[in-house]
Each structure stands twice: as C-alpha cells, then as structure tokens.
Amino acid sequence: MTAFDMSTFNISAEDKKRLDDLYAMFHERGKRHMGYPGNLLYDYRDLYRFLAFTINNVGDPFVDGQYDIHTHPFEREVIEFFADLFHAPKESYWGYITNGGTEGNVYGLYLAREALPESVVYFSDNAHYGLLKAARFMQFPMSVIPSQPNGEMDYEELEEALRRDSRPPIIVATVGTTMRGAIDQIEKIVAALQRQNITKFYIHCDAALLGMVLPFLDDAPIFDFRLPISSLSVSGHKMIGSPIPCGVVIARLENVERIQKHIELIGAPDTTLSGSRNGHTVLFLWYAMRRYGHAGFKAMIESCLDVTRYALRRFAEISWEAHAGDFSVIILIKRPSEKIVKKWQLAIEGENAHVVIMPNVTKEAIDALIADVSAEA
Ligand SMILES: Cc1ncc(COP(=O)(O)O)c(C=O)c1O
Known part of the structure; x- marks a missing residue:
C-alpha cells in the first residue's frame, strides 16, 4: 500500500x-x-490501456535519456514514415512529434531565426493566425504578403517585398490555407528568390492539412524536401485523426544541430520546443501508420x-x-x-x-x- x-x-x-x-x-x-x-473516424481501442501510464517523451526522440517510460522507438518510426513521405534527405533529416501544426511552425521559425539571425519573415495574409503570433513573440521583423483572390500568395507582391529589403528572407509557404485550402507554390517562391539573386534564405512549409493529402495524389504540386525548403510542419489530428491534438515537424539536420544542447538532467540533447512531450500521441500516429500504410492513406x-x-x-x-x-x-x-x-x-x-x-x-x-x-x- x-x-x-x-x-x-x-x-x-x-x-x-x-x-x-x-x-x-x-x-x-x-x-x-x-x-x-x-x-x-478512428478506432484506437488497442491503445486505451496505455492511459494507465505517464508516458513522457522528454528530450530528443533519437536519444533515449534517463526518463524510462517513453515511446521514442515508436516516435522514430513515425518520423521516418513522414521523412520518406516528404522526401527528406536520407541521413540528414531530423524531426519530432509536436503538440500540433502550430508548434511545428513555431519550431520552424525558431530554427530559421538561429540560421539567419538578421532576417525578415514573410508569409501571406491567408497564412494561419498562429504565424503572426509566433513572429510577434519572437520579435521577428515581418512582412505580410497579400494573397490572390483564390487565397494563394501573390508572388509578384512577394518578389517586390524581397527586392525592397536586403535582409535574408525567411518565407513561410502555406500548403492548404486554413479557410480556402489554397496552396502557395514553393516553386514560384524559389523562382522569385532566384530572380532577385537571393542565395541565403530559409523556407518553412506549413502543410498542416494538405501535407497528409498531396503526397497521395497524382499530379499534385510538389511542396516538400525535393525543393529547397528547410523545415515542414503537418498536423496529426487533422487527416490522420487522433483523440489528442498532435503534429509532426521534419527539418534538415544541420539546422537542428545548430540549436542542440546537451542537458544533464534528462541525459539527452534538448532539441525540441517543449520539455515534457506527449508519448501517447506518438502511439496514435504509429497505430494509424501501421494500420493504413501508404495504400490505406491513399484510399482514405x-x-x-x-x-x-x-x-x-x-x-x-x-x-x-x-x-x-x-x-x-x-x-x-x-x-x-x-x-x-x-x-x-x-x-x-x-x-x-x-x-x-x-x-x-x-x-x-x-x-x-x-x-x-x-x-x-
Ligand atoms: C494552414 C494551417 N496552419 C496551421 C494550423 C494550426 O494547426 P494546429 O491546430 O494543429 O496547431 C492550421 C489549423 O487549422 C492550419 O490550417
């Protein structure tokens, strides 16, 4: 007792x-x-018994630290699935399961800021409201780009804004705007950067919803690591479904190495935004991934x-x-x-x-x- x-x-x-x-x-x-x-539409009954445990994935998912009730091995499998789905470069990507698309976006901006300290962040006026908030609390100089009537970023306006400011740009492309589902075409953003001879830039892709849709459709626009993006965030509870909100962020490893710091207390590097992290949501995503696989998600x-x-x-x-x-x-x-x-x-x-x-x-x-x-x- x-x-x-x-x-x-x-x-x-x-x-x-x-x-x-x-x-x-x-x-x-x-x-x-x-x-x-x-x-x-989901059935996670097989996982209910895990609510009896305080699962905490604190720290880096690729390093098992001192806290022993965790789902890091499952988290790594989920990250690998998404890294493949988004064509992340083998051996040089990193990622973790977030509390949702917003955390992934904040994380992307954090990595961007550390890579390009004197930069300006650009996103469209149809971008998710969380970006404005994130840019505010990081005290990021920002430039909100008008959208076309269909909700897609106006690339001419972007190019004009890039031409006016000599600071390195951080650009957030929204792949599936919240209200209209419009897709900012990253290829057009890259073309604007090239025309302005800008070689130092960071593109973060906010693919909260359509990140789990476009990879399964023929002829869909490319939005992933085949293009020069540096990080990508997708929500887990949206298309996949999870009783607890969650998401996945994938980034190029070099950007994460820049911010990592070993923490003796947890016996692991601190590479994530949150300290304590949800280990249950990892199981939901893992379960859906194993149940459906690529073919199942495509059918969905x-x-x-x-x-x-x-x-x-x-x-x-x-x-x-x-x-x-x-x-x-x-x-x-x-x-x-x-x-x-x-x-x-x-x-x-x-x-x-x-x-x-x-x-x-x-x-x-x-x-x-x-x-x-x-x-x-
Ligand atoms: C484009 C876009 N980005 C980010 C988010 C935020 O995602 P989450 O609610 O998972 O934090 C949403 C949510 O609807 C969204 O539509």
Missing part, C-alpha cells in the same frame, strides 16, 4: 453525471462536425475527394455558391444562417463559411446539410 490511500476519495454522483452528460454530448456533436479539419484521401466532388455537385444543384481547389478537401461556401453555422459547426470568415471533408463526413451527412441550406436558398 502506498503512503497515500487514494481509494478513500472519489468524485460525487453529481460529478459522475456531469461526465456522462459530456460524453453523450460529444457523441451527438461528432455527428455534425463539418467545419474543422479533424478526422473523427481518395474517398474524401470523392465526397468533396459529391458535395460540390449537391451545392450546384441548389445554386449555392461553393468552390474547392483541385487537391483540396476544403469547400468554401456562401455563408448560411447562424442556425446552420452552429448546427454543423462551420468555420466562418466574413461572407464565407467552409466545409471540410474528413473521412468521417459521409454523403448522407452532406445530404442533410444540403437539405438545411436549400430550405434557406
């Missing part, structure tokens, strides 16, 4: 009822979850695109404005009433709303949404 007997304490019947109600509410809400990119993405095309057809039938990019699962629609926005948990921006087609969004659910919208059309 331990010194502290926890069995003499319990939560009240009232508290238990609150938890039951919350559970029932989540079940209901999950059926109409269409505005945010989170795949709710194709099914989402099939439902996306179906939804576009249904919106056209009721003459409700709706649009999606060629490789995207985000459908931008004319904003419906507040009642519909709330019922279907749609994300809104001014006159627009969007529907995100994740693997759990069925054609039947689209039909139900269309029935609601057409009643207002």
